[in-house]
Amino acid sequence: MVQLRKWRLLLNLDDAAPQASYRKIVEGLVAAITEGRLRPGTALPGTREMAQLLDVNRKTVILAYEEAVTKGWLESVPRRGTFVSQQLATAAVPVPGGPRSFAPVLRDAPAGAYFAANDQATALQQRPCALFFDNGACDHRLLPQAVLHRYYRNALRYSFASNTVRHGSDGSGHYLRCALAQMLRHDRGLNVQAEHICLTQGVQMSLYLAASALIEPGDVVLVERLSYPPAWEIFRRLGARLVTVDLDEQGCRVEQIDALCRLHPVRMLYITPHHQFPTTVSLRAGRRRRLLELARVHDFCVIEEDYDHEFHFAGRPYLPLASDPAQRHVIYIGSLSKSLGSTFRCSYIVAPAPVIEVFARTAALTLGQGDAVMQRMLADLINAGELRKHLRRVSKEYLRRRETLARCLREAFAERVVVREPEGGLALWVVFDPAIDVQRLVAEALRLDLVVRSGRQFSPAGEAENALRLGFASLDQGEISLAVRRLAQAAAAIAG
Numbered sequence: 076m077v078q079l080r081k082w083r084l085l086l087n088l089d090d091a092a093p094q095a096s097y098r099k100i101v102e103g104l105v106a107a108i109t110e111g112r113l114r115p116g117t118a119l120p121g122t123r124e125m126a127q128l129l130d131v132n133r134k135t136v137i138l139a140y141e142e143a144v145t146k147g148w149l150e151s152v153p154r155r156g157t158f159v160s161q162q163l164a165t166a167a168v169p170v171p172g173g174p175r176s177f178a179p180v181l182r183d184a185p186a187g188a189y190f191a192a193n194d195q196a197t198a199l200q201q202r203p204c205a206l207f208f209d210n211g212a213c214d215h216r217l218l219p220q221a222v223l224h225r226y227y228r229n230a231l232r233y234s235f236a237s238n239t240v241r242h243g244s245d246g247s248g249h250y251l252r253c254a255l256a257q258m259l260r261h262d263r264g265l266n267v268q269a270e271h272i273c274l275t276q277g278v279q280m281s282l283y284l285a286a287s288a289l290i291e292p293g294d295v296v297l298v299e300r301l302s303y304p305p306a307w308e309i310f311r312r313l314g315a316r317l318v319t320v321d322l323d324e325q326g327c328r329v330e331q332i333d334a335l336c337r338l339h340p341v342r343m344l345y346i347t348p349h350h351q352f353p354t355t356v357s358l359r360a361g362r363r364r365r366l367l368e369l370a371r372v373h374d375f376c377v378i379e380e381d382y383d384h385e386f387h388f389a390g391r392p393y394l395p396l397a398s399d400p401a402q403r404h405v406i407y408i409g410s411l412s413k414s415l416g417s418t419f420r421c422s423y424i425v426a427p428a429p430v431i432e433v434f435a436r437t438a439a440l441t442l443g444q445g446d447a448v449m450q451r452m453l454a455d456l457i458n459a460g461e462l463r464k465h466l467r468r469v470s471k472e473y474l475r476r477r478e479t480l481a482r483c484l485r486e487a488f489a490e491r492v493v494v495r496e497p498e499g500g501l502a503l504w505v506v507f508d509p510a511i512d513v514q515r516l517v518a519e520a521l522r523l524d525l526v527v528r529s530g531r532q533f534s535p536a537g538e539a540e541n542a543l544r545l546g547f548a549s550l551d552q553g554e555i556s557l558a559v560r561r562l563a564q565a566a567a568a569i570a571g
Contacts, residue, residue: 096131096135097135097136097138097139097142098139098142100129100131100135100136100139101139101142101143101148104119104139104143104148104149105143105148108148108159108163113159114159114164115159115160115161115162115163115164116158116159116161116164117158117159118156118157118158119140119149119156119157119158119159121156121157122136122137122140122157140157144157147160147162147163148160148163150162202524204524205524205525205526206524206525206526206550206554206557206558206561207525207526207549208525208526208527208528208543208544208545208546208547208550208558209546209549210352210353210502210528210544210546211383211413211500211501211502211544211546211547211548212413212416212417212501212546212548212549213413213414213415213416213469213473213501213548213549214469214472214548214549214550214551215416215418215549216551217468217469217472218415218416218465219461219465222456222461222465223452223456226452226455226456226459226461227448227449227452229452229455230448230449230451230452230455231448233451234247234447234448234451239447239451246447247445247447247448247450247451247454248274248445248447248450249269250450250451250454251274251421251450251451251453251454252269252272252274252423253269253454254453254454254455254457254458255272255423255454255457256268256269256271256272257457257458258457258462259409259425262384263381263384263394263395263398264394264395264398265395265397265398265407265425266398266400267425270428270431271425271426271427271428271431272423272424272425272431273423273424273426273431273434273435273438274421274422274423274438274445274450275422275423275424275438275442276420276421276422276442276445277410277412277420277422278380278382278408278410278412278422279305279306279309280422280442281408281410281422281423281424282305282306282309282345282378282380282408283309284424284434284437284438284441284442285378285406285408285424285426285434286309286310286313286315286343286378287313287437288430288433288434288437289342289343289376290310290313290314290315290342290343291314291342292313292314292315293314293315293316294314294315294316294340294342294343295315295316295318295339295340295341295342296310296315296316296317296318296341296342296343296344296345297317297318297319297320297332297335297341297343297344297345297375298310298317298318298319298320298344298345298535299319299320299321299322299327299345299346299347299351300319300320300321300322300534300535300536300538301322301352301353301354301530301533301534301540302319302345302347302352302353302533302535303347303352303353303380303533304532304533304535306345306380307345307535310343310345315342315343317535318335318339318341319535319536320332320335320344322351322354322356324356325356325358325359325362326348326351326356326357326358326359326362327346327348327351327358327362327366329358329362329365329366329369330365332344332366332369332373333369333373336369336373336375341373341375342375342376343375343376343377343378344366344370344375344376344377344378345378345380346358346366346377346378346379346380346396347379347380347381347382348363348366348379348381348393348395348396349381349383349384349387349392349393349395349499350382350383350387350497350498350499350500352380352382352533353502353504353528353530353533353544354495354504355495355497355500355502355503355504356495356497356504357393357497357498357499358393360393363393363396366396367396367399367401367402367404367405370402370404370405371402371403371404374404375404376404376405376406377396377404377405377406378405378406378408379395379396379397379405379406379407379408380408380409381395381407381408381409382408382409382410382413383413383499383500383501384409385413385414385466385470386413386466386470386473386499386500386501386548387498387499387500388470388473388474388477388498388499389498389499390498392498392499395407397425403427406424406425406426406430407424407425407426408422408423408424408425409422409423409425410422410423411453411462413501414462414465414466415453415462415465419449419453420445420449421445421449421450421453473501473547473548475552476547476548476550476551476552476555477496477503477547479547479552479555479556480503480545480547480555480559481494481496481503483555483556483559483560484503484505484545484559487559487560487562487563488507488563488566490508491507491508491510491511491566492505492506492507492508493505493506501546501547501548502544502545502546502547502548503544503545503547504542504543504544505542505543505544505545506541506542507541507542507543508541509541510570511541511566511569511570512541512569513529513530513531513540513541513542513543514529514531514539515569516529516543516562516565516566516569517529517543519565519566519568519569520561520562520565522565523561523564523565524561525558525561525562525565527543527545527562528543528544529542529543530542530543530544
């Protein structure tokens with residue numbers, strides 16, 4: 076407690092951190108000034124009186140006052156004394172009701188409802204009975220834990236021995252890009268080498284990196300009428316003007332793109348042709364050829380996101396648009412997160428080498444480097460065939476879970492739902508009878524500890540869509556049955 080000329084002031088000098096006592100006095104004075112307890116122009120005790128009050132050496136107080144004066148907190152007036160600087164009065168803006176924390180005005184994200192579902196799922200995780208129909212994530216419980224332990228331990232041992240354990244080793248990144256290039260050549264028909272691949276830590280990072288290099292404010296970007304909310308939110312934040320293309324049972328209505336390109340100077344098209352997100356339909360071969368021809372004629376870039384290529388249950392999977400040897404307009408984005416789970420943050424962009432050089436420079440500036448040990452482990456899993464073996468095993472289980480979900484939905488809702496069983500992917504797109512209000516259904520399901528995503532969340536224009544996207548892979552068959560029962564209970568509740 077410090078006795079000022081007319082009142083007392085509490086200075087906190089009991090900080091346990093080892094430091095010079097004069098610095099404690101300075102910090103106590105600064106805290107009192109910034110908190111408003113010492114106002115501009117307030118007179119402080121003289122150095123002798125302050126030393127007696129604080130039980131310190133006078134030289135300590137002199138040093139503290141001199142430092143506070145030097146930094147502009149105090150001012151010394153000859154023959155009058157030491158005062159809180161009057162200049163602080165001009166910097167302070169009076170706030171009605173007292174001081175408030177910094178609160179900048181921020182734009183709300185139109186995709187807020189999409190991210191709110193993630194928050195709801197996180198909150199419900201505290202409840203042991205809660206269930207979440209996600210977007211189509213894999214089940215971490217099915218991962219080969221012993222294999223992952225062994226390969227990570229080996230990668231860590233190698234990294235220490237070779238002195239490449241440091242964050243962002245160029246060697247580990249190149250090693251993983253070589254492994255990915257081989258996988259993409261063999262499994263997806265992409266004629267690529269390591270120099271055609273840029274590594275990132277997630278699909279959304281890949282989308283932002285590619286879009287930020289392509290989009291200027293005001294550019295027109297085409298997206299499907301229902302699409303991935305983080306993607307179109309990224310494009311909007313970069314200043315793009317979104318124009319939607321319709322969907323039908325065969326995917327994107329490619330014939331509309333020609334007319335849109337004649338109306339607008341289209342810069343880019345974002346598309347998920349293999350298993351359209353969120354409706355899960357696959358773009359047919361004829362439309363694929365037409366799309367590539369339109370990209371050539373109108374000279375726009377195609378960002379092709381192939382988020383779950385590995386899980387295709389009917390026939391052979393479609394080869395990516397980027398695999399066409401004649402195309403020059405496609406940037407391909409893939410990920411290992413659907414194979415191994417979201418914990419393993421590894422996404423990649425495939426493009427011509429000069430384009431990848433631009434992406435790599437931007438990534439070095441904004442994203443930094445990846446985990447060197449994790450990169451080596453993932454590369455070893457690919458090279459040794461362990462990733463392929465894991466995917467073969469879990470694909471059979473995921474197909475059983477899809478069949479369970481489709482059967483339970485038909486038993487619970489009968490003719491009130493249309494269940495599309497796609498050729499692949501880890502989610503179903505379920506369209507409800509108009510008599511069932513999906514928005515109310517989602518809210519009622521949340522009361523029953525079940526999180527589901529309404530179709531409206533996937534519309535860039537915010538249009539109503541009486542459908543749900545139900546990811547089945549992360550739930551076992553018993554959990555799927557229970558989740559559908561809760562959904563049916565929610566439907567009965569809103570009907571009553």
